[in-house]
Amino acid sequence: DVRCTHGATAGRVDDEQVLYAMCRGLTRYEAMHMIVEGFFAEVYDRIPVELVRETLSQAVERKLGIGD
Incomplete structure (x- = not known):
């Protein structure tokens, strides 16, 4: 699992x-x-190139097993 906060920590949600x-x-x-x-x-939101944004988003979703 991943902890999602606005700090620089990782862990559980x-x-x-x-x-x-x-x-x-x-x-x-x-x-x-x-x-x-x-x-x-x-x-x-900080990534100006849409293709890079989408690619990163899809990679994160696949890695976390939450993709559509």
Whole structure:
């Protein structure tokens, strides 16, 4: 698992964040995907080349097993 915060740490995704999202109707998969995407969005937004952004996003999703 990956911990997604705005610091420079790595670890598990906060179970409370996942539970909060699931209580609002998301599946565990959807909650994890949303949290991880939110973390990486800051990084993706700094990449000016769309093809590079998409390629990186897809690679991260594949690596984490959360791709569509």
